[in-house]
Amino acid sequence: MTKNNTTQQDMKQRDEHVIKKLLSTVGRPNPIFKIWIIALLIIISVGCFAYYRQLRFGLIVTSMRDYTSWGIYISNFVFFVAVSLIGSLVSSILKLAKVKWSYPLTRISEIIAVAAIICAAVIIIVDMGRPDRFLNVIIYGRIQSPIIWDVLVIMTYLVISVLLLYLPMLPDIALCRDRLKNISIWRQKMYKILALNWQNKPGQLRRLKKTSTILEIMVIPVAFAIHTITSWLFATTWRPGWDSTNLGPYFVSGAFMLGAAVIIIAMFFIRRSFRLEDFITNDHFDKMGKILVLLSLVYLYFNINEYLGPAFKMVGVEGEHITELFSGDYATMYWLVQIPGLMLPILVMLFKPGRKPFVIMIVSCFVLMGAWFKRFLIVIPSLQHPYLPIQDVDESYLHYYPTWEEWAITLASFAGVLLIITVLLKLFPIIPIQEYINHQDNEEDQSTDK
Numbered sequence: 050m051t052k053n054n055t056t057q058q059d060m061k062q063r064d065e066h067v068i069k070k071l072l073s074t075v076g077r078p079n080p081i082f083k084i085w086i087i088a089l090l091i092i093i094s095v096g097c098f099a100y101y102r103q104l105r106f107g108l109i110v111t112s113m114r115d116y117t118s119w120g121i122y123i124s125n126f127v128f129f130v131a132v133s134l135i136g137s138l139v140s141s142i143l144k145l146a147k148v149k150w151s152y153p154l155t156r157i158s159e160i161i162a163v164a165a166i167i168c169a170a171v172i173i174i175v176d177m178g179r180p181d182r183f184l185n186v187i188i189y190g191r192i193q194s195p196i197i198w199d200v201l202v203i204m205t206y207l208v209i210s211v212l213l214l215y216l217p218m219l220p221d222i223a224l225c226r227d228r229l230k231n232i233s234i235w236r237q238k239m240y241k242i243l244a245l246n247w248q249n250k251p252g253q254l255r256r257l258k259k260t261s262t263i264l265e266i267m268v269i270p271v272a273f274a275i276h277t278i279t280s281w282l283f284a285t286t287w288r289p290g291w292d293s294t295n296l297g298p299y300f301v302s303g304a305f306m307l308g309a310a311v312i313i314i315a316m317f318f319i320r321r322s323f324r325l326e327d328f329i330t331n332d333h334f335d336k337m338g339k340i341l342v343l344l345s346l347v348y349l350y351f352n353i354n355e356y357l358g359p360a361f362k363m364v365g366v367e368g369e370h371i372t373e374l375f376s377g378d379y380a381t382m383y384w385l386v387q388i389p390g391l392m393l394p395i396l397v398m399l400f401k402p403g404r405k406p407f408v409i410m411i412v413s414c415f416v417l418m419g420a421w422f423k424r425f426l427i428v429i430p431s432l433q434h435p436y437l438p439i440q441d442v443d444e445s446y447l448h449y450y451p452t453w454e455e456w457a458i459t460l461a462s463f464a465g466v467l468l469i470i471t472v473l474l475k476l477f478p479i480i481p482i483q484e485y486i487n488h489q490d491n492e493e494d495q496s497t498d499k
Contacts, residue, residue: 064486071478071485072228074323078475085471089464096461099454100175108178110454115439117432117449122176124424125462128307129169130203130279131300131420132466135308136162136210137272141265150336153328153480157319158312159214164469166207168462175458195281202275209271213264215243216257220483223247236476249483276300283427289370290359290431299351303423306344310416313337315470317410319479328480331406338404341413345395352391370434379430382422390419 078086103110113120139158143151174180190197226240247253280300283291293299313334320329359367360375374383394412397403403412429449439446451459 067486068224068228068482070327071480071482072224074325074479075225075229075475075477082471082475086468089468089471092464093461093468096458096464099457099461102454103175103458104180110452112445112449112452112455114443114446114449116435116442116446117429119176119428119432120449121425121428121451121455121459122172124421124428125459126169126172126176127279127300127427128421128424129165129172129462129466130276131304131307131424132311133162133165133169133206133210133308134272134276134301134304135165135312136213137268138305138308139312140213141268141272145262145265150333152484154312154316154333154337155484156214156218156477156479156481157315158308159210160470160473161308161311161315162210163207163214164466164473166203166210167469168466170203170207171465172462175462195278195285198278199275199282202271202278206268206271206275209264209268213261213268216264217261217481217484218477219243219245219247219257220249221478221481223249224482225477239476273301276304283431288431289366289434290427292367293355295351295355299348299355302344302348302351303420306341306348306416307420309337309341309344310413310420313341313409313413314417317406319474320406323474323479325480328485334406334409335401335404338398338409341409341416342395342398345391345398345416349391349395352387366434370430373430373434374426379426383426386419386423386426389415390422391416 111120135158139151140155140162144155174183177183186196186200190200222240223244226237226244229236229240277297277300280296284293284296316329316333316337320326356371356374360371362368363371373379394416397412398409403409433447433449
């Protein structure tokens with residue numbers, strides 16, 4: 050009995066230490082945090098000015114013309130949709146599979162997913178020449194159109210992702226409400242409202258667990274659908290490079306690879322910024338590295354499958370498209386995607402030293418770079434090779450070089466993602482406190498029983 054009492058007392062002390070440590074991340078902003086926020090706001094402000102110019106003068110301020118009617122805006126949209134799939138990978142697939150080491154990473158992945166899908170939706174509106182007519186897409190939309198499918202699935206995924214982030218956070222928001230006293234009044238009121246009168250009662254816990262499980266199951270098919278339907282926007286358009294039944298799994302596998310790389314980068318900087326080495330350990334990087342290797346190998350298979358057929362035949366405009374990628378104007382970007390963005394990371398991460406925190410963070414940055422270049426290559430070169438070319442076309446139609454307005458809006462969209470992530474990480478505990486404590490207590494009980 051004395052031993053059990055001592056063990057329970059040790060567990061309580063350890064749990065209290067965990068609560069204090071993780072709640073300390075929800076504190077007053079330090080000078081570095083303020084500088085970071087100001088820098089992001091400046092980038093967003095420049096992007097807003099560029100968008101004002103686009104609204105005032107029209108899409109003529111961009112380099113998009115009749116040939117390249119989709120520019121880097123759509124590249125960014127596909128990129129952000131891909132990043133958002135990390136929420137379903139970590140917080141749903143690994144969680145439902147009871148991969149317990151992934152629990153400290155669930156909230157990080159959910160925050161990234163929400164931020165990415167919000168900015169993906171915004172960038173679509175930015176791409177429209179007349180955003181005031183956006184509602185017409187819904188009011189007069191035709192269900193036969195893949196664009197309507199994309200709108201519906203993005204809205205559904207956004208709602209599920211927000212609920213999947215918010216509901217499991219209720220016990221931790223209640224901890225913030227009850228424990229954080231030396232904070233501003235508006236934050237105290239915010240925690241009180243968002244906690245929804247959470248009291249950690251058994252009935253509340255049962256309902257929360259059941260609801261979370263339902264959401265975790267629901268988000269998986271929706272996550273697969275969102276990127277599959279995005280691929281259909283291309284596959285149902287008759288253009289070289291897009292006329293492929295491989296695009297659905299090709300997009301999904303690439304999205305999961307990108308999502309794994311993004312969360313590794315986030316893990317590295319969050320661990321260092323908030324000093325969470327006890328919670329996000331080297332073992333987490335090692336295991337995420339193994340997952341990234343697996344996903345990269347799957348994507349490599351689909352990558353070979355996507356290019357081998359047309360490259361072997363080299364027929365007509367498809368051959369011209371392949372030539373431009375392999376040895377033409379876009380060859381440098383294409384081989385940057387294939388070698389440092391895909392093959393080199395696989396070779397490095399196959400060995401344990403390549404899965405150390407700093408090394409795998411650098412490798413993931415190469416994957417991130419390659420992933421954005423890949424989205425650029427999916428969109429732009431295909432549009433430069435229409436099946437029905439226009440006679441005596443203006444020279445500006447034949448080339449696409451994004452203007453400063455497009456680059457400014459692109460950087461602003463990335464800054465928007467980082468701003469949402471930063472604000473959420475500062476307002477709420479990064480690691481799911483109650484979930485982490487319950488996991489630790491269960492492991493302690495099992496070791497005691499043995």
